[in-house]
Amino acid sequence: MQYQNKVINGDVLEVMKKLPDNSIHLAITSPPYNVGKDYDSHNDQMNYEDYLDWLNKVWTETKRVLVPGGRFCLNIAPTGIKEFLPVHHDFTTQLRKLGMLFRTEIVWYKQTMLKRTAWGSFKSPSNPHIVPSWEYVLIFSKGQNKLDGNPEDADITKEEFMKFSDGMWYIPPERQRNGHPAPFPEDLIYRLIKFYSFKGNTVLDMFGGTGTVAAVARKNDRNFVHIDLSKEYCKVTEKRLNSAKEKLSQVKLSLPIAENNIFKKMGEPIGAIHR
Numbered sequence: 001m002q003y004q005n006k007v008i009n010g011d012v013l014e015v016m017k018k019l020p021d022n023s024i025h026l027a028i029t030s031p032p033y034n035v036g037k038d039y040d041s042h043n044d045q046m047n048y049e050d051y052l053d054w055l056n057k058v059w060t061e062t063k064r065v066l067v068p069g070g071r072f073c074l075n076i077a078p079t080g081i082k083e084f085l086p087v088h089h090d091f092t093t094q095l096r097k098l099g100m101l102f103r104t105e106i107v108w109y110k111q112t113m114l115k116r117t118a119w120g121s122f123k124s125p126s127n128p129h130i131v132p133s134w135e136y137v138l139i140f141s142k143g144q145n146k147l148d149g150n151p152e153d154a155d156i157t158k159e160e161f162m163k164f165s166d167g168m169w170y171i172p173p174e175r176q177r178n179g180h181p182a183p184f185p186e187d188l189i190y191r192l193i194k195f196y197s198f199k200g201n202t203v204l205d206m207f208g209g210t211g212t213v214a215a216v217a218r219k220n221d222r223n224f225v226h227i228d229l230s231k232e233y234c235k236v237t238e239k240r241l242n243s244a245k246e247k248l249s250q251v252k253l254s255l256p257i258a259e260n261n262i263f264k265k266m267g268e269p270i271g272a273i274h275r
Contacts, residue, residue: 004202007226007241009234010184012206015227016061023119024065024225025201026146028192028213030184031055034085044190048085056094058206063098065204069147071196072100075108075184077135080143095140103145106137108188109170137192149198155220156194164195184212193220211237218244 008015034051043212062072072095076088088105096102111133120129136203141147156164180206189212193203199221205213208226210233218241228234 003225004223005218005225007208007211007234007237009228009231011229012227013057013061014204016058016065019061019065019204019225021064022067022070023202024062024070024204025067026071026073026193026197026222027062027066027204027206028073028075029205029207031207033077052090052094052104055091056098059091059095059098059100060202061096062206063100063142066142067147068142069144070142071103071147072140072142073192073196074138074140075135075188076138078132088138089182092138095138100140100142101145103139104167106139107168108135109133109168110135110173137188140195147197148196149201153198153200155199160191160194164191165257173202184209186212186216189213189216190220193217193222197222208237211240215240215244 003015003019022259034046034048046154059072066072074091074095076091078084078086078088092102118129118131121127169188169191171185171191173185193216197203202223202225203213203217204225204227206227208214208228209230214224214237226234228237228238233237
């Protein structure tokens with residue numbers, strides 16, 4: 001697959017339309033939340049209906065490129081306080097209408113508020129505000145619940161499986177932003193990749209940002225497809241991937257020769273397609 005293990009700089013819909021049918025085992029992404037974040041190359045204050053329509057087209061392509069039983073992990077937060085928008089419900093409705101199977105929702109608890117200001121009617125039931133200290137990871141499957149794979153390529157440990165199968169995940173947000181306003185913490189992506197894919201599977205992030213999904217996929221013997229509109233974010237992603245490759249090479253040299261075969265799939269070059 002020509003897009004496998006590539007950092008692709010381009011418009012999400014234009015690129016995804018060129019991806020082959022049934023080529024992705026796991027998609028993990030967090031789209032722009034449309035709340036005015038300072039992205040490098042995206043207007044994050046679209047008309048809400050236009051925003052939903054745009055992402056519905058992305059979900060349609062996501063379903064097409066997933067293999068039967070392929071998973072889609074969609075990170076989204078409730079947005080707004082005074083003017084609350086249930087975007088997580090709207091996305092769920094869209095994906096179910098497309099025929100995706102809604103499997104579960106993970107609550108990513110990420111309490112970060114050191115100082116609160118949006119209390120509403122302070123100390124009064126008149127009009128108090130709830131400030132979300134969590135986000136959701138909505139999990140969908142294409143067509144069937146089971147993802148086919150070789151049992152020997154399941155690399156999640158017993159302890160990890162028991163921990164990750166609890167749907168409340170406390171993971172602090174990422175502090176090292178690399179110029180991106182809302183990067184994933186690596187632990188969140190690690191859990192999703194280990195829980196929902198086999199070694200050797202291909203993992204897509206269509207709003208790839210600064211490359212956390214791609215980097216964690218590479219570190220854990222998965223292939224990746226990274227798409228982002230920003231050239232700057234793609235440059236950061238390539239640096240992260242090259243760093244991950246160097247670290248894997250160092251580990252490889254320290255292992256007995258008999259164990260080196262686990263790195264054979266990691267040797268493909270990283271390239272960029274600029275559109």
